[in-house]
Amino acid sequence: MPDAELLRLDHQVCFSLHAASRAFGGVYRDALKDLGLTYPQYLVMLVLWEHGPQPVKTIGERLRLDSGTLSPLLKRLETAGLVRRERSSEDERSVTVQLTPAGDELRARALPVPRRMLAATGLTIEELRTLQGLLGRVTSALDEA
Amino acid sequence: MPDAELLRLDHQVCFSLHAASRAFGGVYRDALKDLGLTYPQYLVMLVLWEHGPQPVKTIGERLRLDSGTLSPLLKRLETAGLVRRERSSEDERSVTVQLTPAGDELRARALPVPRRMLAATGLTIEELRTLQGLLGRVTSALDEA
DNA sequence: GGCCATTTAATTGCGCACAACTTAGTTGCG
DNA sequence: CGCAACTAAGTTGTGCGCAATTAAATGGCC
Numbered sequence: 410m411p412d413a414e415l416l417r418l419d420h421q422v423c424f425s426l427h428a429a430s431r432a433f434g435g436v437y438r439d440a441l442k443d444l445g446l447t448y449p450q451y452l453v454m455l456v457l458w459e460h461g462p463q464p465v466k467t468i469g470e471r472l473r474l475d476s477g478t479l480s481p482l483l484k485r486l487e488t489a490g491l492v493r494r495e496r497s498s499e500d501e502r503s504v505t506v507q508l509t510p511a512g513d514e515l516r517a518r519a520l521p522v523p524r525r526m527l528a529a530t531g532l533t534i535e536e537l538r539t540l541q542g543l544l545g546r547v548t549s550a551l552d553e554a
Numbered sequence: 555m556p557d558a559e560l561l562r563l564d565h566q567v568c569f570s571l572h573a574a575s576r577a578f579g580g581v582y583r584d585a586l587k588d589l590g591l592t593y594p595q596y597l598v599m600l601v602l603w604e605h606g607p608q609p610v611k612t613i614g615e616r617l618r619l620d621s622g623t624l625s626p627l628l629k630r631l632e633t634a635g636l637v638r639r640e641r642s643s644e645d646e647r648s649v650t651v652q653l654t655p656a657g658d659e660l661r662a663r664a665l666p667v668p669r670r671m672l673a674a675t676g677l678t679i680e681e682l683r684t685l686q687g688l689l690g691r692v693t694s695a696l697d698e699a
Numbered sequence: 700g701g702c703c704a705t706t707t708a709a710t711t712g713c714g715c716a717c718a719a720c721t722t723a724g725t726t727g728c729g
Numbered sequence: 730c731g732c733a734a735c736t737a738a739g740t741t742g743t744g745c746g747c748a749a750t751t752a753a754a755t756g757g758c759c
Binding site for chain 1: 744745746747748749753754755
């Protein structure tokens with residue numbers, strides 16, 4: 410395949426992913442507005458709801474985000490009264506993040522969000538899993554490169 | 555399917571997309587470093603290489619970006635000497651963006667980028683097209699919601 | 700015990716995304 | 730014609746993503 414045609418395909422693929430990511434972001438923005446959460450903040454809350462108290466480091470590994478992104482984000486969640494941060498006593502370098510009662514209660518209000526999102530995508534659960542599988546493969550491959 | 559399980563699936567799907575988008579961004583960052591372009595700047599250049607001089611509005615429609623994003627981005631491309639912006643004479647509201655000779659010459663150096671990206675994804679061209687198709691469907695559906 | 704590499708967070712700086720608003724130019728309608 | 734509605738860019742403010750740097754704590758090793 411000639412370079413020029415590849416350049417056009419590249420245009421389409423990278424644009425598709427970029428656009429899809431932003432389209433998702435937009436719909437999540439609407440769905441999460443009532444909860445007062447942004448999309449990345451929602452990701453952090455999902456991790457805390459699912460895995461409980463954990464250090465910043467662990468959250469970063471699960472979401473592939475570094476402290477430059479997480480530190481201010483967590484500070485905003487703390488200001489909103491959803492999480493509490495405290496230095497670990499065993500390892501003074503580590504900061505453990507845990508939900509406040511308000512943060513825990515927010516989970517109930519977040520439960521309907523995924524169903525709304527699922528409907529908005531227009532895909533079946535099967536197709537969603539396929540998409541997720543493809544994206545996972547791509548991400549692993551890209552992470553190695 | 556119960557809400558709680560959907561919440562977990564949602565975690566996985568939205569995270570997958572978010573992660574894939576950022577993984578792509580990272581690899582593009584490396585591939586484009588030599589050209590002095592960021593990933594969104596590359597998208598704008600692709601549009602200009604393919605479609606020639608056009609108003610900011612048109613670029614925004616093609617990439618689904620608004621003036622709040624494009625204005626400073628185009629200003630940086632202009633500072634870098636890659637594009638020129640000038641008010642249209644027929645419609646003084648409109649600003650036409652066109653490539654400078656340097657911007658045009660950059661195209662040759664960008665030609666090998668897609669092949670590198672294709673290799674980095676580890677997918678065949680067929681799979682890429684499938685992914686693109688799925689993402690396109692999702693994006694249209696989400697845009698309507 | 701003292702030194703050094705490593706680890707964990709936080710901070711700084713830059714660019715992108717988007718909402719809300721502003722400014723200037725155009726169009727349409729009475 | 731004149732004025733309201735609309736349109737194209739730009740500006741401002743907030744938050745995310747990431748590279749680079751800093752600060753503090755830990756662990757290993759002599």
